Amino acid sequence: MNLFHLLPFVVIAVITLAGAVAAATLSNLVHAALSLVLSFLGVAAFYFLLGAEFIGLVQVIVYVGAVAVLIVFTILLTRPLPGARKGRNWAGVFVAMAVLAGLLWALHGTTLPASHPLASNALTVLAVGQKLMTAYVWPLQAVGIVLTAALIGAVVLAMEEKR
Amino acid sequence: MINGLDQIFVIAKGLLLSLLWWAPAWVVQVVSAFVNIAAVLAVFLTLFALISVFERKILARIQNRYGPNRVGPFGLLQPVADGIKMLVKEDIVPRGADKVVHFLAPIAMVAPAILALGVIPYGRNMTAFSIDAGILFFFAVGSATELSVFMAGWSSNNKYSMLGAMRAIAQMVSYEMPLIVTVLPVVMIAGSLSPDRIVDAQAGYILGLIPKWFVLTPWGAAAFLLFFTASLVESNRTPFDLPEGESELVAGHMTEYSGFKYATFFMAEYFGMFAVSGMAVTLFLGGWHAPTAFLQFIPSWIWFFSKLSVLLFTFIWIRGTLPRIRIDQTMKLAWTFMLPMAFTCVIAAAVWHYAAGGILGWLESLAIVSLVYAGLSQILGARRNLSVRIYRFAE
Numbered sequence: 417m418n419l420f421h422l423l424p425f426v427v428i429a430v431i432t433l434a435g436a437v438a439a440a441t442l443s444n445l446v447h448a449a450l451s452l453v454l455s456f457l458g459v460a461a462f463y464f465l466l467g468a469e470f471i472g473l474v475q476v477i478v479y480v481g482a483v484a485v486l487i488v489f490t491i492l493l494t495r496p497l498p499g500a501r502k503g504r505n506w507a508g509v510f511v512a513m514a515v516l517a518g519l520l521w522a523l524h525g526t527t528l529p530a531s532h533p534l535a536s537n538a539l540t541v542l543a544v545g546q547k548l549m550t551a552y553v554w555p556l557q558a559v560g561i562v563l564t565a566a567l568i569g570a571v572v573l574a575m576e577e578k579r
Numbered sequence: 580m581i582n583g584l585d586q587i588f589v590i591a592k593g594l595l596l597s598l599l600w601w602a603p604a605w606v607v608q609v610v611s612a613f614v615n616i617a618a619v620l621a622v623f624l625t626l627f628a629l630i631s632v633f634e635r636k637i638l639a640r641i642q643n644r645y646g647p648n649r650v651g652p653f654g655l656l657q658p659v660a661d662g663i664k665m666l667v668k669e670d671i672v673p674r675g676a677d678k679v680v681h682f683l684a685p686i687a688m689v690a691p692a693i694l695a696l697g698v699i700p701y702g703r704n705m706t707a708f709s710i711d712a713g714i715l716f717f718f719a720v721g722s723a724t725e726l727s728v729f730m731a732g733w734s735s736n737n738k739y740s741m742l743g744a745m746r747a748i749a750q751m752v753s754y755e756m757p758l759i760v761t762v763l764p765v766v767m768i769a770g771s772l773s774p775d776r777i778v779d780a781q782a783g784y785i786l787g788l789i790p791k792w793f794v795l796t797p798w799g800a801a802a803f804l805l806f807f808t809a810s811l812v813e814s815n816r817t818p819f820d821l822p823e824g825e826s827e828l829v830a831g832h833m834t835e836y837s838g839f840k841y842a843t844f845f846m847a848e849y850f851g852m853f854a855v856s857g858m859a860v861t862l863f864l865g866g867w868h869a870p871t872a873f874l875q876f877i878p879s880w881i882w883f884f885s886k887l888s889v890l891l892f893t894f895i896w897i898r899g900t901l902p903r904i905r906i907d908q909t910m911k912l913a914w915t916f917m918l919p920m921a922f923t924c925v926i927a928a929a930v931w932h933y934a935a936g937g938i939l940g941w942l943e944s945l946a947i948v949s950l951v952y953a954g955l956s957q958i959l960g961a962r963r964n965l966s967v968r969i970y971r972f973a974e
Binding site for chain 2: 446447450453469470473474476477480481482484485488489492540541
């Protein structure tokens with residue numbers, strides 16, 4: 417790995433981690449949400465660096481375009497509880513640690529390819545589409561049903577008010 | 580000669596880069612990228628200056644008055660005067676504003692718009708950044724603008740800004756669905772997410788006269804109209820410019836901006852309009868292809884920019900003609916009419932594809948689109964509630 421490959425990696429890693437740390441520590445929730453967006457963008461940049469163009473762009477569409485807007489709206493439309501105390505949320509820390517442990521376990525079980533992955537098989541949109549429509553068609557449909565159920569649930573909740 | 584004119588910018592760039600014969604390959608690549616960026620910025624900043632005066636001229640013509648005519652010949656130097664005014668104006672940041680976010684919002688607004696301009700093919704071999712999933716890139720950077728609008732609205736710490744931003748985000752999120760779904764049939768038929776390949780798929784003529792543009796197929800025409808309407812919303816243009824409805828929200832999320840920051844927002848809005856019109860030209864109007872075979876001697880970039888100007892003129896024309904509609908009407912249009920119609924276009928395109936594109940396929944897809952249109956308008960027309968409006972939230 418020469419300097420030209422290392423430099424972008426280090427820059428993106430620093431930005432992504434800085435965004436994540438800021439998201440976890442800032443007390444202003446909107447600032448935290450915007451820092452989280454920075455970290456999402458950093459992850460997308462990593463996908464580009466690996467040649468996974470499609471995943472990177474979908475990361476931007478889904479996380480920056482939808483999830484971040486959802487988070488921001490949630491922050492705006494809710495108020496802090498009147499008796500909410502300051503201090504660490506230990507349940508949150510526990511969940512975060514559990515996720516970290518799970519990821520580390522998954523990483524431990526993965527054998528990383530020795531060669532540079534770019535040369536052999538760059539992930540094209542065509543390949544992703546064909547896999548989704550053949551090998552993974554049932555998971556795709558299941559996800560579709562879950563999302564439709566969520567959509568209908570949201571509509572039902574919103575319609576309640578009209579009576 | 581003809582070929583030379585067509586490729587004049589490509590040749591010019593090649594000559595410029597040949598000055599770097601001594602440099603290593605990566606330097607040439609970086610310089611080439613910067614030349615592309617500079618070209619796109621120069622062209623669209625000029626176009627921005629031009630359209631800011633032409634929009635006022637055209638609106639004035641529609642409203643039977645003169646418009647700007649004092650600075651320079653026919654008022655053509657008006658953008659220079661405007662630019663100087665914007666630059667020297669005091670930059671006011673409200674005391675209650677969130678300084679950092681308030682400063683970053685205009686930048687976060689204009690950057691995606693410029694990025695989106697990079698993937699559009701402006702002529703034969705004239706795409707600034709030719710990437711495989713260009714269409715996806717276009718919509719990915721487009722979806723980032725919602726967050727910038729929020730940043731502007733929230734950081735100003737002003738209720739008008741916040742309400743304007745909420746409206747803007749609500750309608751942008753709603754219309755993103757029809758906007759992306761109407762692109763699906765084009766991607767399906769062209770079989771590619773690359774703008775260059777989509778333009779190639781529209782090459783050729785029937786009998787040397789009728790171009791094979793997607794807008795001339797029934798599904799393409801319907802999808803183009805839906806895309807154009809959704810793009811009016813995405814670029815906050817009349818009749819969907821509710822986020823900055825002056826009479827109720829001052830200027831929406833831009834209320835607390837002045838001077839050059841306001842100019843940046845203005846520029847981002849116009850760049851967004853150029854980008855989405857350029858995408859409409861690429862997807863439906865044949866990109867840089869000439870409308871008939873014998874007109875091919877005119878350079879491809881002239882055709883692209885002529886089509887772009889026609890679309891931009893239509894934007895201005897609509898602004899001069901239609902009144903603003905209400906937010907609930909805007910939302911209803913998106914979810915009850917535009918989205919079902921967009922999905923109909925997908926189905927009609929699939930039928931067209933399996934009928935191998937002949938007369939039969941043309942008629943079948945026309946039948947599907949018009950049947951669904953007739954059915955939808957029947958249902959929506961019957962449901963139209965023309966009773967006295969009850970204000971639930973403003974009593």
